[in-house]
Amino acid sequence: MKRKSLQGNACPVARTLDLIGDWWSLLIIRDALEGIRRFSDFQKNLDIAKNMLSARLKALVEQGILQTVPAADGGAYKEYVLTERGKALQTVIVALSQWGGEFMYAPGEAGSVMVDAKNRQPIRKIELKAADGRVLAANEVATRFGVEH
Structure with missing residues (x-):
């Protein structure tokens, strides 16, 4: 069943839940606040299926909560870091x-x-x-x- 969007709702709580209201998104944000940055570390810490994590990370990037940056160690991987919107x-x-x-x-x-x-x-x-x-x-x-x- 497709979720109803609350994007145009007059209530800021409803709009916020539309953006980050599922538990995986909040747990990803919690982990990012703790300093987790890599896909594999999120996956290991949350014990979430890779396809679910990939979808949530993509959505959080699209919503301006996370951004991708080159790996701090210069590796080929990208890392996910909170934007100011995410840190808030x-x-x-x-x-x-x-x-x-x-x-x-x-x-x-x-x-x-x-x-x-x-x-x-x-x-x-x-x-x-x-x-x-x-x-x-x-x-x-x-x-x-x-x-x-």
């Missing part, structure tokens, strides 16, 4: 990681946590803040349509 998704990946760490593990179950690369301490939980700096609760956030970006 780091906040989304961190938010998903923090939510998953809080709600997807049993007490005492081992998992991973994102840390500050410099001091190796967990990243402070992402908070939603108003323009005046107040921390907002879920019921204090609303959507306003018709706003120009």
